Amino acid sequence: MARIALVIGALAAILYPIPLQLQGTTYYQTVGFLVLVNAMLGLGWNVIGGWAGQFDFGPQVFFGIGAYTAALLYVKLGVDAWLGLLGGVVVAAVICAVLTYPLTRLRGHYFAISTVAIWMIVQPIGATWEYIGAAQGLFIPVKTHNTILGAALSLQFSGPTKALGYYYAALVLFAVTLALMAWVERSKLGFYFRAIRDDQEAAEGIGIDSRLYKVIARSITAAVFAAAGVLYAFWALSVFPEQVFELNWSTLPIMATVVGGIGRLWGPVLGAAILIPISQIMSTMLGTGPLAGRGIDLIVYGLIIIVIAAFRPTGLLSLPWARWFRRERAVVA
Amino acid sequence: MAALLRLESSTKSFGGLLANREVSLTIETGEIVGLIGPNGAGKTTLFNCITGYMHPDTGRIVFDGHDITHTRPERICHAGVARTWQVVRAFGRMTALENIVCGALQRTNRIAEARARARDLLQFTGMQGRGDMPAATLTLADKKRLEIARALATRPKLLLLDEAMSGLTPTETTAAVKLVRRIHEEMGVSICVVEHVMEVVMPLSHRVVVLDYGVKIADGAPDVVVRDEQVIRAYLGERRAHR
Amino acid sequence: MTELAQAVVNGLQMGFLYALVAVGLTIIWGLMEMINFAHGEFLMLGMFGAWWLSASFRLDPLLAIVPIALVMYVFGVLVYRHLMRRVQGGDPFTQIFATIGLLFLLQNAVVAGFTSDYRFVNDTLLQRLGGARLNVLGLTFAVPLLLAAGLALLLFLILYMLIERTEFGLALQATSEDRDAARLVGIRPQRMFAVAWGVGAALVAIAGAILVNFFSVYPQVGLQFTVLAYAIVALGGFGSILGTLFAALLVGVIQSVTVVYLPPAFKDAFVFASYLLIGLFRPQGLFGRF
Numbered sequence: 001m002a003r004i005a006l007v008i009g010a011l012a013a014i015l016y017p018i019p020l021q022l023q024g025t026t027y028y029q030t031v032g033f034l035v036l037v038n039a040m041l042g043l044g045w046n047v048i049g050g051w052a053g054q055f056d057f058g059p060q061v062f063f064g065i066g067a068y069t070a071a072l073l074y075v076k077l078g079v080d081a082w083l084g085l086l087g088g089v090v091v092a093a094v095i096c097a098v099l100t101y102p103l104t105r106l107r108g109h110y111f112a113i114s115t116v117a118i119w120m121i122v123q124p125i126g127a128t129w130e131y132i133g134a135a136q137g138l139f140i141p142v143k144t145h146n147t148i149l150g151a152a153l154s155l156q157f158s159g160p161t162k163a164l165g166y167y168y169a170a171l172v173l174f175a176v177t178l179a180l181m182a183w184v185e186r187s188k189l190g191f192y193f194r195a196i197r198d199d200q201e202a203a204e205g206i207g208i209d210s211r212l213y214k215v216i217a218r219s220i221t222a223a224v225f226a227a228a229g230v231l232y233a234f235w236a237l238s239v240f241p242e243q244v245f246e247l248n249w250s251t252l253p254i255m256a257t258v259v260g261g262i263g264r265l266w267g268p269v270l271g272a273a274i275l276i277p278i279s280q281i282m283s284t285m286l287g288t289g290p291l292a293g294r295g296i297d298l299i300v301y302g303l304i305i306i307v308i309a310a311f312r313p314t315g316l317l318s319l320p321w322a323r324w325f326r327r328e329r330a331v332v333a
Numbered sequence: 334m335a336a337l338l339r340l341e342s343s344t345k346s347f348g349g350l351l352a353n354r355e356v357s358l359t360i361e362t363g364e365i366v367g368l369i370g371p372n373g374a375g376k377t378t379l380f381n382c383i384t385g386y387m388h389p390d391t392g393r394i395v396f397d398g399h400d401i402t403h404t405r406p407e408r409i410c411h412a413g414v415a416r417t418w419q420v421v422r423a424f425g426r427m428t429a430l431e432n433i434v435c436g437a438l439q440r441t442n443r444i445a446e447a448r449a450r451a452r453d454l455l456q457f458t459g460m461q462g463r464g465d466m467p468a469a470t471l472t473l474a475d476k477k478r479l480e481i482a483r484a485l486a487t488r489p490k491l492l493l494l495d496e497a498m499s500g501l502t503p504t505e506t507t508a509a510v511k512l513v514r515r516i517h518e519e520m521g522v523s524i525c526v527v528e529h530v531m532e533v534v535m536p537l538s539h540r541v542v543v544l545d546y547g548v549k550i551a552d553g554a555p556d557v558v559v560r561d562e563q564v565i566r567a568y569l570g571e572r573r574a575h576r
Numbered sequence: 577m578t579e580l581a582q583a584v585v586n587g588l589q590m591g592f593l594y595a596l597v598a599v600g601l602t603i604i605w606g607l608m609e610m611i612n613f614a615h616g617e618f619l620m621l622g623m624f625g626a627w628w629l630s631a632s633f634r635l636d637p638l639l640a641i642v643p644i645a646l647v648m649y650v651f652g653v654l655v656y657r658h659l660m661r662r663v664q665g666g667d668p669f670t671q672i673f674a675t676i677g678l679l680f681l682l683q684n685a686v687v688a689g690f691t692s693d694y695r696f697v698n699d700t701l702l703q704r705l706g707g708a709r710l711n712v713l714g715l716t717f718a719v720p721l722l723l724a725a726g727l728a729l730l731l732f733l734i735l736y737m738l739i740e741r742t743e744f745g746l747a748l749q750a751t752s753e754d755r756d757a758a759r760l761v762g763i764r765p766q767r768m769f770a771v772a773w774g775v776g777a778a779l780v781a782i783a784g785a786i787l788v789n790f791f792s793v794y795p796q797v798g799l800q801f802t803v804l805a806y807a808i809v810a811l812g813g814f815g816s817i818l819g820t821l822f823a824a825l826l827v828g829v830i831q832s833v834t835v836v837y838l839p840p841a842f843k844d845a846f847v848f849a850s851y852l853l854i855g856l857f858r859p860q861g862l863f864g865r866f
Contacts, residue, residue: 110860110861113810113851114855120845124839124841127841128842191438191444194431199425202423204386204407205386205484206487207436207487208435209405251676258669258670258672295685295687295688296688298683302678302679302681302684305676306677309671309673309674310674314667
């Protein structure tokens with residue numbers, strides 16, 4: 001049952017933008033792009049937040065670090081996007097590991113504030129550091145490629161297939177992230193993270209170095225965020241502090257994960273697939289025209305979030321789908 | 334032959350409260366040692382110091398030749414000490430099998446191997462068939478069995494059981510005692526048991542150590558300790574001691 | 577040197593105001609362990625309330641404190657009864673999620689009603705004292721800020737007495753330590769939580785009514801105070817009301833001293849850098865319990 005759903009879902013995701021492209025509208029590809037980016041971020045956040053159970057409100061820092069690293073590598077050294085992605089991921093993971101290790105002495109809410117603290121410290125540094133462009137940031141000059149392959153290899157799509165190209169790039173990165181997270185879930189890391197979440201001291205008693213594994217978890221999250229940041233940088237063609245360090249890059253994925261089901265592999269995916277289109281629809285329906293600028297769309301969005309939180313706090317994946325379709329074997333949750 | 338575990342004058346206080354005062358004891362390889370004493374005597378503090386959750390203010394703890402006085406809990410587990418908890422602490426959101434797998438992963442990196450060992454331990458502790466249940470939904474007796482299985486999965490040389498029988502019915506208690514004996518005989522694990530139930534501790538232990546107000550007041554064979562005047566006074570008060 | 581001392585003095589006065597902003601969170605988060613992302617929005621509502629009462633009825637913000645406190649108390653209780661009570665037992669992230677939804681709702685309801693324009697109150701009692709200055713030991717105290725700080729301190733102390741010295745306050749503390757034990761002695765936890773939310777909301781709204789004399793009023797003003805309040809409560813140590821005061825004063829001083837030497841963009845960065853530094857040596861905050 002799950003296999004079939006997976007195949008159908010994959011086919012749908014791959015084929016989804018094609019009819020729209022043929023029609024000439026690119027709006028829905030962009031919506032799809034945003035869903036995929038946020039789903040990917042949610043998958044990443046699920047590692048430190050859902051599996052390791054730590055309150056982390058700071059991973060947007062690594063989104064920005066990834067974006068800046070790749071942008072710098074391209075602008076100053078001409079390094080192409082996919083290599084830049086590797087660079088961004090490595091830099092972010094290393095910085096995360098170094099910063100997080102001392103923070104693991106802090107527990108619970110104190111740790112949460114410390115993740116926010118790093119974010120609050122990085123922002124003004126990003127806004128005043130001349131080498132990386134200070135408040136203006138960096139611009140990635142558009143380079144048109146003659147072939148689709150060329151565009152894909154350097155992550156620079158332009159022209160009428162621009163949105164389509166970025167959609168598929170996002171789909172690839174999302175799929176890779178999903179596969180990696182599925183592997184982590186089943187591995188020793190996955191077991192150890194969840195043990196730390198359920199009872200850190202008991203975990204230490206069976207030999208788990210909680211500080212080390214919290215660092216590993218957070219670094220995985222940082223790596224995923226950085227990769228998404230690189231994708232975003234080449235999509236937006238600019239990297240500036242207010243944009244890439246924005247809190248929304250973590251609050252939206254966190255919300256998506258909670259809606260879908262925290263700690264469950266597909267939770268962030270389901271959540272993003274629900275929340276992003278809703279906010280886009282709200283924005284179009286209620287945020288434009290006579291009601292524009294009055295925030296009505298966000299009021300409705302807030303209400304929806306409140307209702308979901310109040311009536312299905314364990315997330316939508318925890319609804320008895322299995323009972324509604326067919327009984328499934330208990331999967332690692 | 335050197336003792337497996339040796340405490341040398343371990344002292345631990347919390348603010349004004351002296352929980353352990355210069356406690357010295359040994360546990361030899363192959364022994365089952367009972368650790369008893371009235372409530373608040375400092376037994377759990379001693380366990381916490383041995384397993385690294387606290388560190389003694391003064392004194393030394395040596396295990397298997399290594400000084401573990403200031404070592405973190407996970408390294409002590411690696412050295413071969415495992416424990417269960419007074420208030421049972423299973424990983425509630427994981428299944429019973431997954432709980433034990435976490436323990437087994439201490440000694441192997443391969444999931445398949447860990448799962449196999451976990452299934453063996455489920456069998457050994459009498460929990461076959463309940464492996465896929467979320468740990469939080471298990472009965473208390475099963476949770477305690479799970480904790481023991483999880484601890485055994487780390488292949489300890491010394492197992493510390495902190496009130497493993499509390500809250501169990503007489504039938505469950507008998508089964509638990511049988512399990513402890515099997516662990517000792519079939520796995521060659523040395524055991525230290527903290528217990529309040531005398532009928533359990535006395536027949537089970539080779540040797541009994543008694544704590545009262547943080548001080549060791551007796552250390553010897555069960556039938557000797559049970560007649561010790563200081564011990565009787567500690568448990569039953571002044572009058573009974575002179576019977 | 578006097579520039580530094582002046583900055584310290586100004587920072588201390590701001591610190592008292594911050595203490596009033598943060599103490600509501602100390603009760604809700606520190607004592608009741610409920611996360612509230614919308615804390616700053618309650619502040620914003622207090623500010624808007626004061627502005628509206630001033631613009632419509634020429635009511636001075638200091639007098640508006642009374643009706644604002646009452647209205648926001650009821651509002652806080654309602655938020656607890658209809659939303660937070662449902663998410664209380666579950667995953668803490670659901671609480672975060674729910675209060676983020678509340679944040680969106682409140683912020684944009686105000687945008688819908690009043691637009692995002694910046695607004696100011698004019699001609700308030702404190703502002704009319706604007707020119708007056710006190711000169712003590714070579715340091716200048718602006719009277720309006722001094723009076724505001726004094727009022728904030730007074731309210732803070734009243735709350736402290738309420739929590740530490742009255743039966744009600746003890747019941748609140750008891751509920752936070754052990755809900756079931758509290759029930760056994762006749763305390764109704766649900767009622768305690770509802771009151772805690774009411775008091776917490778009222779306090780931060782009162783702080784808003786005071787701040788309106790000095791800051792401009794706009795719907796997005798809340799988030800910066802939310803972040804700062806969380807830092808203050810954590811720095812002071814969970815559940816410690818005096819810790820909140822101390823930490824708030826420290827934060828005020830750090831902010832104003834930082835601005836003397838560095839661009840203003842760094843003032844919050846230094847607050848959080850101090851938090852990290854202190855956190856490494858005292859993981860439980862300055863006066864924390866654990």
